[in-house]
Amino acid sequence: MNQQEPATVPASIERSTVSALRERPRAQVLIIGGGINGVGTFRDLALQGVDVVLVERGDYCQGASGASSHMIHGGIRYLENGEFRLVKESVQERNGLLKIAPHYVKPLQTTIPIFSTVSGVLNAPLRFLTHKQQGKPKERGAFLIKLGLSLYDSFSRDGGSVPRHQFAGRKKALQTLPLLNQDIKYAATYFDASVHNPERLTLDVLRDGEQAGRSADTSRARASNYLAVTRIAEDGVELTDQLTGESFSFTPELIVNTTGAWVDQTNAAMGEATSFMGGTKGSHIVLDHPELLAACAGREIFFEHTDGRIVLIYPMGDRVLVGTTDVDADMRKDAVCTEEEIDYFFDLVKHVFPTIEVNRSQIVYSFAGVRPLPKHDATQPGFVSRDYRIERADRQVGDRKIPVLSLVGGKWTTFRALSEHMSNDVLELLGKERKVSTAGLAIGGGVGFPKDEKAVESWILQHTGPQVDAQRAAVLLTRYGSRAEQVIEYLEAGTDKVLDSTYELSIREVAYIAAHEQLGHLVDVLIRRTSLAFRGLVTGELLTELAEALRGPLNWSDERVQFELRHAEIVLDRFHRVQVQNLVV
Template identity: 50%
Template structure:
């Protein structure tokens, strides 16, 4: 169905078993799981899919090494299991990442973890070699049955400085272990939406639709693109609005105070020397204030983060000058001779973690685990609201499974499909072990050169075949101002990937904006293709250009 057809259908058929409010990773993961079980489910997102907290992650898929210090062993074990599943189910977008920890002392932090566990300490302290060794050993033990990635190693000071001459000479050793990363979290979310709708005719997802009010047995929704309103009658509401959860519950007359979010900001820098110094590794370390921080290569840029600052309203989340200074200074902890300044920044972003309300002394002590907070049906509403609090990107599938099982129980249904080993989007049939053979085969079939096939496979996984088939049905040529993309490729994204606004494509269907690979002329060129594909008039095209430029300048610091 097109967007217009879906809206018309819902207005004629307002009864739905499950309404999900929020199109971030937890909402979309649950949407896919419910769709696979045959549940009629509607997901609405007030902006674009994966445009809130889920778009502002550190791009890590990890177990959470530091959570061991807080005694969150269940969470770490679950996260490591789910990390390994994502490596298998989404190999086109989830990649192994060697991670190196610079170590500056031997014994620091030995008492920190037990004292934290007993609530006898609330201040961060440095972690020495012995604590790091113990943590990494537990990391390895938790995945002993799977062993998808290599085990950790400790390198002496001499070995470490030989490997990385720019390293801080005050280190006593380094530790290297493996986690994973994802260049395209937004595209993973999009593919989950597309997979869900393809699996069931009773699953519908709409971006740019906001829940604005609830009656006794209904929820009123507003199309943010047209202003039109309509109502649906759900049996169960899932509030997956992340840091906006309490705001959504308040709007439905079912007030809550579940969320105590913290803001995290990141910067992307264009710095070849720093990029080379990482040697393809994430550098994972603690700053002087005890905050765990990181930087790692993201294509030809370096991602640096992050901060952890309490915030009340997620709409206010912006990367501040103080945060930028903080992150620029992080590099000097590891590579004191490499100078990084504001001139190197090509992009910054900020989001709010949907953490549970907590009286913890520091943000780092707030649990990253997930939970379902329930507001049962009663005098203020005939339907229960299940609010999805907390969670990590890495554990979205497990959290979605937990939520789906709760909903199935309420609907009197049973699970018929497991998502544990289910490929995501372009991960289906992905040539994990025969990449070059796959490219050679497609080169013969399509006539495209190897470099182009490599680019498309990296960008879309096996969905690259759909892009190629679409592109070859018409005249295709590289863009003038963004030559790494072609006209028909942009048209495919606009037509088949739920694009409604220009920034959807630049920020969430590609890395063009994040990597600073598009200028004003490129934005205008892409806007022209999107306008033609989506039948925008000249006025709408120009408004979208102005709106997108404003977003990129004001929210992401781009120099356009």
């Protein structure tokens, strides 16, 4: 079972999102791919008044967008590749996202442990010029890192949202982080940003687009997940519902292909073979490890491992994220974290924190994705450009040609700028003018989000009542941002009950998610609507209780409930190393 291609489920009914496309099977623009770049383009075009439709063959943010390192960053290491334009844009977009999406994007203090002073100075120019590692990797020393961080800071001069970097010697560094490898000579500390809920940020961007396109008589911004483009049809493309297996024709004036690492496969399905992509796989593990969590002291530890690969140890709440690898991906196989990669992660932890033991029993979750990188031939994966470009080709459909714009590359941090770039190209082809810029435009639950901890406490107090206690209000604010007010209104409009298996969900919140967030499967709630799977909190009791809570809102039969329980168990085990014990089916 490929996670991108869910099995047809028993006795499924047509969803309202699919019905809306069947009833009006045409649009000016069809976007294929519901990762952050596709969804960002959907929002941007909707704001310009374009009649735009987005389809995603799996769930939103299910591919590479949901398998990121959860960082919003400028990409300091890209300086070595000479990608100054990308780094500058990334830093600016990072600063912007801290302001327009404060509910999900937070400042992240990052420390680089450094083991030498001038190492790598001679190798760096060769890496810069050839994009290859020359011989045995030589670690980047303090001189190179200081130079890079100074340049990195310079990109934040206008509108900077984070402090400048700082350098510390061995003694001071070990006072702050005493369990670091005692062989360090320096530690450099700077700030980037994190996004703890990339899936929910993607959903927020999507809902912004849907709302922007809504008018009194019709919607000019429609989207559906679990709906795939399967081939070119006589008057457009054929869309196939991945939950029912039913197909219908859809007619766009223009197509945007934002399917990431699958861009070439999507183009092939539309009758035009391309070879733009050369994605690399990146894996991560999530640890329940209090000692390692405490050793990080709230900071991301970002460093060069012994093989020259830039890796990270990253505290997230009460868990620790460790990653990532960068190996050429085989698109014929599922992207999963392998045993060899886990051994690599344990080795890198030992390199930085030699006295801390880690083992497989502490892994609560793992994930992997394929980066949408361009074809790179002999260039080593770590040196492949993270920048993006847009390729245009025309597809013959019946007696007319449809322009197809394919996105090659792209990274999480720059999604807003990239979406604006893509939208500008679309607007030019449609002969339309831009009405509004998304720069500085708050996203979803970032509108009116509390500005500091005191304001957060005040918000929680104001939204505590008979149906929602302070603990639940805090969970809802974290999950939805300021949109939590709408959720709380929904919860208070009827009788509610917190699930027995977790205080983080209630019967009516599950119904709200089912009504507003396009669920296709039970597992969508666990992986992409909440962080319950990521934090290792899935139990057999939770699965069973959640399936029953979804039965009514989604009209699931007994057969469908049993299918969803089994499907969730398979996906969690196969793709995330989560084995749910005592599952009742």
